[in-house]
Amino acid sequence: MLQLLSSSSCLPSISSSSSSPSLHEFTKTNSMAELGLLSHSLKTHYPISLFTTPAAFNFRFHSLSITRGPFRHSIQVKAVATPAESVAGFDQMVSSTQRKYYMLGGKGGVGKTSCAASLAVKFANNGHPTLVVSTDPAHSLSDSFAQDLTGGTLVPVEGPDSPLFALEINPEKAREEFRSANQKNGGTGVKDFMDGMGLGVLADQLGELKLGELLDTPPPGLDEAIAISKARWSCFFKFYVLDMVIQFLESQEYNMFTRIVFDTAPTGHTLRLLSLPDFLDASIGKILKLKQKIASATSAIKSVFGQEETKNDSADKLERLRERMIKVRELFRNTDSTEFVIVTIPTVMAISESSRLHASLKKENVPVKRLIVNQVLPASATDHCKFCAMKRKDQMRALEMLQNDPELSSLTLIQAPLVDVEIRGLPALIFLGDIIWK
Numbered sequence: 434m435l436q437l438l439s440s441s442s443c444l445p446s447i448s449s450s451s452s453s454p455s456l457h458e459f460t461k462t463n464s465m466a467e468l469g470l471l472s473h474s475l476k477t478h479y480p481i482s483l484f485t486t487p488a489a490f491n492f493r494f495h496s497l498s499i500t501r502g503p504f505r506h507s508i509q510v511k512a513v514a515t516p517a518e519s520v521a522g523f524d525q526m527v528s529s530t531q532r533k534y535y536m537l538g539g540k541g542g543v544g545k546t547s548c549a550a551s552l553a554v555k556f557a558n559n560g561h562p563t564l565v566v567s568t569d570p571a572h573s574l575s576d577s578f579a580q581d582l583t584g585g586t587l588v589p590v591e592g593p594d595s596p597l598f599a600l601e602i603n604p605e606k607a608r609e610e611f612r613s614a615n616q617k618n619g620g621t622g623v624k625d626f627m628d629g630m631g632l633g634v635l636a637d638q639l640g641e642l643k644l645g646e647l648l649d650t651p652p653p654g655l656d657e658a659i660a661i662s663k664a665r666w667s668c669f670f671k672f673y674v675l676d677m678v679i680q681f682l683e684s685q686e687y688n689m690f691t692r693i694v695f696d697t698a699p700t701g702h703t704l705r706l707l708s709l710p711d712f713l714d715a716s717i718g719k720i721l722k723l724k725q726k727i728a729s730a731t732s733a734i735k736s737v738f739g740q741e742e743t744k745n746d747s748a749d750k751l752e753r754l755r756e757r758m759i760k761v762r763e764l765f766r767n768t769d770s771t772e773f774v775i776v777t778i779p780t781v782m783a784i785s786e787s788s789r790l791h792a793s794l795k796k797e798n799v800p801v802k803r804l805i806v807n808q809v810l811p812a813s814a815t816d817h818c819k820f821c822a823m824k825r826k827d828q829m830r831a832l833e834m835l836q837n838d839p840e841l842s843s844l845t846l847i848q849a850p851l852v853d854v855e856i857r858g859l860p861a862l863i864f865l866g867d868i869i870w871k
């Protein structure tokens with residue numbers, strides 16, 4: 434039988450009091466597939482009730498009860514809430530049936546994927562058909578869900594009450610599409626492909642740069658060429674992601690989803706992605722103005738050479754691209770539908786970066802209300818562990834710094850403890866989600 438045993442453990446844990454393996458032990462000793470199977474069978478065959486009971490002092494007990502079948506038992510987990518913590522306001526996040534977008538972002542490795550995946554699961558378990566999308570080319574959603582999501586298409590996640598689909602925007606698939614389009618038409622295929630994305634005019638501008646060639650065979654020894662190739666590829670991938678976002682808005686395929694959660698790339702990449710629509714809008718505006726000036730100055734010559742229609746077509750395409758970029762930008766800035774949740778950890782470096790991230794997001798007018806400080810060492814961890822005591826002291830200093838930070842102190846602060854299991858698979862995500870999203 435599984436039951437609460439956290440008093441003997443230094444970190445919040447899921448433990449066992451008998452010879453049966455605990456979920457904690459299970460996650461350590463079994464494959465991801467087995468864990469997935471457990472999560473599936475728990476969900477499919479045995480009703481689970483999740484509840485949270487406030488307890489004395491700074492402890493909070495999270496309970497997972499399985500109420501029938503051979504798995505009849507309850508698992509309780511101790512987590513710690515420090516006084517500065519506020520409630521995430523999940524009731525408000527879940528309340529409307531209108532489509533909402535949540536982007537989770539921050540420094541590399543702080544727990545963006547775990548927080549995003551746990552939020553998606555929680556939405557789906559609270560009645561929202563939900564899509565969770567990774568926009569990080571170095572995806573970890575598959576690991577987080579313990580399920581293969583690498584195909585670049587929507588994959589159903591088994592278990593939650595309402596439909597939950599996951600999508601890793603697959604850089605290899607994008608690259609393949611890009612290459613085959615490029616080969617198909619002897620170079621002009623790049624343009625066709627980008628045309629399909631509403632970006633054909635940009636392909637015109639990029640055509641000179643021989644993007645495809647550089648991707649396939651960077652000239653040997655030319656570091657600069659490789660760097661340029663990488664930069665162009667990164668730019669292309671961002672277009673690809675933006676195109677996906679437009680599809681979420683416009684395509685029937687995504688109509689059903691009332692919550693879309695983005696697991697974003699580390700800070701720098703995401704800021705560049707968010708600022709791209711604005712940059713393109715401004716650049717296209719300038720190009721169009723320039724084109725108009727040139728057009729009026731040379732209209733007589735153009736009509737003689739019969740190029741009028743081509744130029745107008747190109748201006749129309751630019752205008753359409755601009756409209757699409759404005760749509761995405763409006764989406765990113767819409768306070769009714771969109772929220773960027775910053776995820777950080779209690780270190781001076783991570784908090785400094787989060788502060789800069791918030792400042793940049795404000796500049797981009799992207800709404801931010803909540804800040805998750807993940808991996809906070811519980812007070813109980815310091816009882817018999819000098820290292821943990823020192824570490825927690827350090828973390829408390831960083832938290833103090835956060836509370837005095839002019840950029841961050843206004844945000845709703847959510848603390849998530851460092852737990853002693855890796856956050857992988859549905860049960861672990863439900864567990865983490867129940868701690869964070871209250």
Ligand SMILES: Nc1ncnc2c1ncn2[C@@H]1O[C@H](COP(=O)(O)OP(=O)(O)OP(=O)(O)O)[C@@H](O)[C@H]1O
Pocket residue numbers: 540541542543544545546547548569571572573699807808809849850851852853854855856857
């Ligand atoms: N609160 C937590 N307690 C214990 N482990 C955690 C916690 N949050 C995240 N982890 C673990 O930390 C690792 C990194 O987490 P995750 O992949 O969510 O971070 P990330 O910010 O998305 O990383 P990347 O930037 O590399 O995509 C994972 O192994 C995850 O299980």
